[in-house]
Amino acid sequence: MSTISLQQIMAARFRTSAHADNQTKTLMEVLGLSTKAAVARLAIGRSLSLGKLTEEQVDAKGLEIPASSLFTQDDVAIWVGLILTHARTSGSAATEGMDTFRGLLRQHWHRGAGLLYDDWRNSNEDFDDFVGTLVKRRADLPDRSVLQSEGTREKAENTAAADQSGQLIRSLSEIGVNAEVKGVVHGPRLTRYRVALRDVNQLDKLKRGLERLALAMSLQQQMPTLSAGDEARTVMIDVPRPRDTWRVEGKQALIDALRTVPSNGQHLIVSPGVDVVGKPIQFDLTTAPHLLVGGATGQGKSVCVHSLLVSLITKHSPSTLRLALMDPKQVEFGVYSSSRFLWRDSMAVGGPACRTMIDDLVAEMDDRYRRLSELNVNSIADAAKRGMHLPFIVACIDELADLVLQDRDVEQKIVRLAQMARAAGIHLILATQRPDAQTFRGLLRSNVPARIALTVQKSSESQIILDEPGAEDLLGRGDMIVKLSGTDAVRAHGYLLSLTDVESLVRK
Template identity: 35%
Template sequence: MVARVQLTEADRAVMDRIMEHGWGLDLDYWTIARIALARSLQLPSAPSPQAYPIMPSQERGVSLHPAQLIGESRSGDEDFSDVYRAMLSVYEGISLFGDDAAFHMVLQRHVRRGLATLSAEWMPDTNFDAYLLRELFPEPALDQDSDRAVDLGSQLSRLLTELGADARLVQTDEGPRITRFTYQLTQLDDFARVKRGEDKISFGLGLGEGAASVSGAAGERQIWIDIARTSSKWRNVEWADIKPCLSSAEAVAMSLAICLGTDVLGKPLLIDLVEAPHLFLGGTTGSGKSMTLHSILLSLLSAKKLPRLLLIDPKSVEFNGYKSLKNLEGGAILSSPADALKALNELIEEMDRRQKIFADLGVRDLEEAQEAGSDLTRIVVVIDELGDLFMQSDEIEIPLIRLAQKARSAGIHLVLATQRPEAATFPGMLRSSVPSRIALTVQKASESRIILDEGGAESLLGRGDMLVKLTGRQPIRGHGARIQPSDIAG
């Protein structure tokens, strides 16, 4: 008897959601499973056996015959099993020819990972066909097309002349999503002329509104003009691409290094949470807010001295992959407002307790206490969907404000996220106590001002495009990494 590929009740729910909200059709489950298998095979590493263990048949799960998935045992050119055995043998680094049981186990892991990836990447309120075209059939990248960059530079130089600016192109750089042109200006007043002409530059190049961004460069009388490319020409940044930066000298010198992704030229974008010392991030559906949260958490889990994590997720969705962490505060991910309020108030008590310890040791903060021999560790509170939490309990605001104002020296840090950046979800007193912000794509300039105290985030490109504004600094633009379920499981 040929072994079947067993999928869980949760896997079935993903397939049901795709059929209902993605296509509006009642299809056979193997149709979605084939797509999931294809998506998993695009990922750079094999699925973890720990993250996707072999599952027995479940009453409300799905049982698929390999013939439905890959045509196994069918006649003629309908049987693709040898093709999949060859691909998966290379992928897994073992031979799957002659070992049906191992082959079917690997096949099951890939289908399950593919379904988890589809669930994480596709938003039910967005076009599923467009998602499949983008992920399964990406166009060849044109990032290194020098002819295109030269042509664009020539057009830009002509447009700057039309704006009345005397500028000379000195350098062209390609990043994951933008092409950056560095210009040398003759007159200081030319910067204002070019800045006012951002929309005219976009229009003159035949690009959409907000495609051109002008900013001051590091060199004397130099400016940067960043031109956004179409999404089909983006270069995706994976977690595996940026994770090594957490071992760099720059990261090691930080107290609690976080890699958010890359800057516009593809260099790792590192920040120190201790210097922040708290973060607020906001962005609409599809902006990449969740991926940014995962980058923050994965960075924290890469620290040499792991911080304790208090994770609060009112929707009980985003943090499920972290529920078995040993450094999870309280041993569980919190979802109810009552549990969240209790935990935050307990953190205030912990903050006060630590301050007394510091006084006894004659030190000012956690870092000095650790140097004096204390075994206290940092604590990071990560809250997803702060707006939902406030809607359910307005009492949450009080302990958050107190922690934001006084917890830094005690080694307690806040990371607060919301899809709805508005005054109700980021009130004034809390806002003034959380000066470091990350804005992903928002719908309106007013939402950008809630996050950054200035506009700009309404013109971002989505899918991880962000503006990072740290305490006392100007915003810098970056691109978030694409986090796969296997990154979290690993």
């Protein structure tokens, strides 16, 4: 389980097979239990008492339940330890990754529910006889300290760094700040410390001393970040951890984040990643209404763009969304070449084709405004109430710099789209590896208010993307800052999606 942690498990949701789900509901009624989770624990425990899981294919069509119902913070390590130990000793499966753990839990739940149901039938459906069977079979769970001594808890929490509260307090003292740690949360890459200041007048000293704090804590070139706390006299200090403790959020995390998003075709919800404590970040592109994604080569810009596009495809149909994809460098959007979501059923590949598509988008915008005017409405949402349904068009340019530097006239057309296209249901995602004043000039910047900055080389580049420094201190590998219009900047970590992951999600 080297790639997941207990926090990741507690944030997940689990399900069993459809057949076992029905058996679980029956057992709920038999035992007078109010939740499926209570039966699931009995079923998993029943299965863990047996040997290797069979090769039976188990579907995942039962209704899912949150891990917070199935486990508690106090006993999750025990359950995870038992499942992993069973897999290791019986050779059931390689225990790497969240998908594998989901599969193991689903199989145990499926097998155990069937066995419990058989116990109920074999007791002639007599409650006292059935409960007596359960009591006689019950085995005490191992003591927590035994599990910890065997290293099970450490394996399950491999990505959680040791608590550095003491070192943080000592380091704060070295820069002249007296404080006390009130809480700790281990996120995917950072550990968040809730710190109470003994003297609020020392807040300015803390803000000015972050570089010295990094030096005192031996953070190398990584910088801690400071944000407001949730109570008087408190602040949040996010401290980067070594890379070998990072938890990677991938395809399944993105799917889980989008499960709460409605599929009504009225919004453009995207999720570029999770925040510093592992909660999904989501926003609506219809209110953004246009987005710039910038970062240095190799820092995760392309993967971020894929996450945004996959978010849209997952929650829409071609009747409510079309993608106008422009790829001047001819390298990024091949995976979408056969997608049913393509605007006019094609992509623009290469500079000339991209310029033509921008002209077509401007013409489309003008035509839509003409049609809206005929209906005497101001937006496609109002037009839909009158019976005219127009799909959203999300226009994505992979490398803005290449396009703008080749033809300055293109910039003016993009600016016109940014100024006017929102009401017509056309929204822009502009991506660049060269965020500078020549490729993202003032008029365009003022009309593209939503920004995502990945790691950049200089503070001046961060200033171009975010209108403030900070992106030069990011950790790379998808670490980002998300800044939406009218809100504070938020630190985030992008989903890690392979091209295979993207292809599987695009194939819809």
